[in-house]
Amino acid sequence: MSAAIAGARVARTVDDVEPIVSVRDLVREYRMGDEHVHALRGVSFTIAAAEYVAIVGPSGCGKSTLLNLLGVIDRPTSGTVSIAGERVDQLPDARATDFRLRRIGFVFQRFYLMQALSASENIELPLAEAGMRGPARRARARELLDYVGLARREGHRPSQLSGGEQQRVANPRALGN
Numbered sequence: 001m002s003a004a005i006a007g008a009r010v011a012r013t014v015d016d017v018e019p020i021v022s023v024r025d026l027v028r029e030y031r032m033g034d035e036h037v038h039a040l041r042g043v044s045f046t047i048a049a050a051e052y053v054a055i056v057g058p059s060g061c062g063k064s065t066l067l068n069l070l071g072v073i074d075r076p077t078s079g080t081v082s083i084a085g086e087r088v089d090q091l092p093d094a095r096a097t098d099f100r101l102r103r104i105g106f107v108f109q110r111f112y113l114m115q116a117l118s119a120s121e122n123i124e125l126p127l128a129e130a131g132m133r134g135p136a137r138r139a140r141a142r143e144l145l146d147y148v149g150l151a152r153r154e155g156h157r158p159s160q161l162s163g164g165e166q167q168r169v170a171n172p173r174a175l176g177n
């Protein structure tokens with residue numbers, strides 16, 4: 001992969017703490033009939049807790065492929081991915097789903113908010129899926145909406161929010177759990 005991992009190394013006071021993300025010799029090949037596409041050819045890196053990292057590189061270099069593996073949406077051809085001390089590269093589907101729910105937040109470029117649900121209900125959805133009860137859920141959603149400055153929009157459907165406001169609902173939805 002020709003992508004550079006540009007890490008701003010902030011808050012890295014203790015070097016021997018376990019990294020939050022650890023990737024070793026990651027390979028992902030796609031099969032297209034007889035042809036093999038080598039999307040990732042042996043990528044290794046670690047990311048520390050509280051470290052901000054951007055993955056940059058030309059189109060087709062493997063960024064989305066890498067993110068799908070870090071997000072436990074896809075499995076590598078070989079190599080390992082550990083997140084918060086847990087190996088996630090070969091999890092069976094049900095355990096991968098559970099891991100994503102508990103440990104990973106996705107902010108999609110197109111927000112994929114549920115159109116039939118209010119701002120608050122959109123944020124509550126993954127909380128409900130994780131087993132949080134109604135009152136606690138609503139309180140958590142209100143707290144998160146307040147944090148992004150949308151307390152007064154909690155009853156709005158996505159179509160009744162601006163583009164930036166929709167983004168600000170998608171962000172706390174990713175952070176709720």
Ligand SMILES: Nc1ncnc2c1ncn2[C@@H]1O[C@H](COP(=O)(O)OP(=O)(O)OP(=O)(O)O)[C@@H](O)[C@H]1O
Nearest residue numbers: 030031032037039058059060061062063064065066
């Ligand atoms: N499902 C697939 N089957 C076969 N080849 C694939 C598949 N998905 C991606 N590829 C190929 O793997 C390579 C990496 O693709 P990837 O989507 O990771 O690139 P990217 O860095 O995210 O690019 P972009 O900046 O254009 O989004 C590309 O050459 C692409 O054509």
Ligand SMILES: [Mg+2]
Nearest residue numbers: 060063064065
């Ligand atoms: Mg991409």
